[in-house]
Amino acid sequence: MSAESAAPVEQRLAPLLNYLFLFLMLLVIAAILTAAMTLQYGYGELPCPLCLLQRVALFGVCFGIMQQFRHGFSYRNSGLSMLFAIFLLIVSVRQTLLDIYPRPGHEYIGSAVFGLHMPVWSILIALALLIAFAVKFSILGGGEKLAAVRAQAFPLLDRLATVLCVYVIALCMVNFVSVVLQCGLGECHTFGYALLPK
Amino acid sequence: MMAAVFATMTLALIVGWFSRPRVAIGLAVLCLLLAIKLFLFEIYSPETGFRMPWIQTEFVVAPRRGA
Numbered sequence: 001m002s003a004e005s006a007a008p009v010e011q012r013l014a015p016l017l018n019y020l021f022l023f024l025m026l027l028v029i030a031a032i033l034t035a036a037m038t039l040q041y042g043y044g045e046l047p048c049p050l051c052l053l054q055r056v057a058l059f060g061v062c063f064g065i066m067q068q069f070r071h072g073f074s075y076r077n078s079g080l081s082m083l084f085a086i087f088l089l090i091v092s093v094r095q096t097l098l099d100i101y102p103r104p105g106h107e108y109i110g111s112a113v114f115g116l117h118m119p120v121w122s123i124l125i126a127l128a129l130l131i132a133f134a135v136k137f138s139i140l141g142g143g144e145k146l147a148a149v150r151a152q153a154f155p156l157l158d159r160l161a162t163v164l165c166v167y168v169i170a171l172c173m174v175n176f177v178s179v180v181l182q183c184g185l186g187e188c189h190t191f192g193y194a195l196l197p198k
Numbered sequence: 199m200m201a202a203v204f205a206t207m208t209l210a211l212i213v214g215w216f217s218r219p220r221v222a223i224g225l226a227v228l229c230l231l232l233a234i235k236l237f238l239f240e241i242y243s244p245e246t247g248f249r250m251p252w253i254q255t256e257f258v259v260a261p262r263r264g265a
């Protein structure tokens with residue numbers, strides 16, 4: 001194979017790995033959000049205010065990733081995702097510190113998943129997201145090399161990402177309706193759905 | 199307030215999907231600011247805020263040991 005014919009493949013490899021990496025991150029976050037909503041609607045575990053803020057943070061990370069699928073790689077969108085990941089870390093550490101000392105009314109909210117409660121999982125998820133971004137930048141770099149090739153250059157991956165992005169938007173819309181029903185216009189210190197008849 | 203946080207995030211995702219990146223990023227930043235405000239309210243509210251008295255975060259002068 002000559003150097004000329006190999007060049008486009010090399011130029012496409014880094015963007016392909018970048019979009020594949022982002023797709024996997026989005027898939028994992030969508031699975032986590034789906035699990036949280038299954039616990040809420042299937043098992044009646046009402047989310048607390050800090051739990052809802054953690055969900056928003058996860059949607060924020062998704063936002064930065066989805067923007068890259070729509071408009072190509074950019075540091076701005078990666079930075080936005082990382083800001084939301086840091087916010088997730090701060091909120092989940094705060095909640096874990098609140099509940100780490102057992103006392104009446106301050107037990108961990110919800111049931112344990114694989115032995116860990118959701119705020120503790122959130123810490124691990126936030127750390128994993130930040131590490132994932134760091135590893136991605138370390139290996140693939142950034143800048144024009146990644147921005148030059150859009151996700152549309154990889155049709156299968158683009159189609160799968162489109163389906164996943166629409167699913168995440170639908171999840172966020174369901175969460176919005178659920179939050180309105182649960183919290184009304186307040187800060188959400190409720191023990192049931194405030195707007196639903198009891 | 200929580201509804202406003204989720205409303206801005208939902209709008210950001212939808213607007214971003216329909217190719218309005220600058221507006222979408224503005225909405226996402228607004229969502230983050232609202233979420234931070236709500237988080238700080240949770241911490242500092244005298245009625246609903248939670249203290250963590252078992253974690254000492256401020257300097258306390260240690261009592262002097264008896265001679």
